[in-house]
């Protein structure tokens with residue numbers, strides 16, 4: 001997905017197709033959380049796909065079930 005919440009509660013949108021290296025490294029330093037399930041998200045900024053947020057993969061089976069149920073829509077897109 002393209003929106004996430006920071007630890008200070010601010011909503012951030014990844015609207016640009018491309019980010020400069022300095023912007024990208026700033027984004028990677030920031031902690032982002034899913035607005036739906038509050039899990040921490042990874043920032044994906046690469047040359048192949050449009051920048052987006054993605055749920056982390058290294059979580060317990062229980063968390064997977066939880067977020068799968070809550071976040072089916074936006075994880076499918078990410």
Ligand SMILES: [Zn+2]
Nearest residue numbers: 034036037071
């Ligand atoms: Zn989520």
